[in-house]
Amino acid sequence: MxxxxxxxxxxxxxxxxxxxxxxxRLDPARFExxxxxxxxxxxGISFQDYAKKMCAKITHVNPVLLGVSFGGLLVQEMAxxxxxxxxxxxxxxxxxxxxxxxxxxxxxxxxxKLLPTGLVNNVELLAKYAFGETVTxxxxxxxxxxxxRDKYYIDWSIENIVxxxxxxxxKDLIHIHGDKDPVFPIGNIKDCITVKNGTHTMIIxxxxxxxxxxxxxxxxxx
Numbered sequence: 596m597x598x599x600x601x602x603x604x605x606x607x608x609x610x611x612x613x614x615x616x617x618x619x620r621l622d623p624a625r626f627e628x629x630x631x632x633x634x635x636x637x638x639g640i641s642f643q644d645y646a647k648k649m650c651a652k653i654t655h656v657n658p659v660l661l662g663v664s665f666g667g668l669l670v671q672e673m674a675x676x677x678x679x680x681x682x683x684x685x686x687x688x689x690x691x692x693x694x695x696x697x698x699x700x701x702x703x704x705x706x707x708k709l710l711p712t713g714l715v716n717n718v719e720l721l722a723k724y725a726f727g728e729t730v731t732x733x734x735x736x737x738x739x740x741x742x743x744r745d746k747y748y749i750d751w752s753i754e755n756i757v758x759x760x761x762x763x764x765x766k767d768l769i770h771i772h773g774d775k776d777p778v779f780p781i782g783n784i785k786d787c788i789t790v791k792n793g794t795h796t797m798i799i800x801x802x803x804x805x806x807x808x809x810x811x812x813x814x815x816x817x
Contacts, residue, residue, distance in 0.1 A: 600626055600627040601627070601813060602626075602629065602655035603626050603627065603628050603629070603659045603813060604659065604661065605619070605629070605630045605662075606660065606661065606663065606669055607632070607663055607666050608666050608686070609664060609753075610743045611664075611743070613631070615663065615798055616630055618798075618803075618805075618806075621806075621813075622810065625810065626810075629655075631649065643672055643675075645669070645672075646669055646672035646673045646675070647676055650673050653677060656678070659682075660674060660682050661684075662682075662683075662685070663684075663686055664685070664779075671684065671768070672761070672762075675762055681767045681813065683812065684770050685771045685772075686771075686778070686797060687779065688779055689761070689764075689770055689786075695783060772787040772788070772793070773792070774793060775793060775794045776793065776794055776797075777795060788808075790804055
């Protein structure tokens with residue numbers, strides 16, 4: 596552990612594994628990068644208690660937490676339980692007010708409980724949930740990225756997304772969002788850094804943008 600380096604923890608989105616960050620290159624002389632991974636939630640565990648358990652995996656003081664999509668919600672919850680240098684969310688939301696209407700509708704009608712999540716081994720369906728994309732042309736690629744196929748985990752994740760309401764506003768938060776995001780449309784998003792033509796999977800397909808811009812965003816003090 597080098598005290599001169601800035602620790603950066605990367606949290607992937609729903610059903611995704613840390614390989615979504617394979618294209619991210621941060622100077623190892625300046626940053627110490629650690630990837631986090633989803634673990635199976637215990638039956639009945641709250642999102643807040645899950646966040647507390649994930650905090651136990653943080654071994655640095657005042658880290659930067661970067662979360663993608665559902666992982667962005669998680670790092671905001673984690674920031675309630677440990678001091679952070681900065682929190683960065685990508686392709687995510689800062690509050691339930693930024694959720695699309697269909698998710699707000701699902702919260703009150705419980706229609707999301709009718710989703711065929713038992714078919715999680717169907718990668719095309721899983722990618723539709725997680726990335727908002729039809730992936731026929733890139734099926735093999737997404738099979739690598741979307742490795743978490745447990746039905747309870749998917750149900751638990753969807754339930755916590757549509758019902759999420761942050762307990763407090765996170766300080767030193769940076770929100771990076773694509774203007775072509777089909778999961779969380781840009782029209783609902785306030786106060787973000789907009790990536791032109793960025794989709795929900797831009798952490799994968801626009802890695803060059805992140806490599807060029809993340810170092811200054813991480814290092815700049817609020």
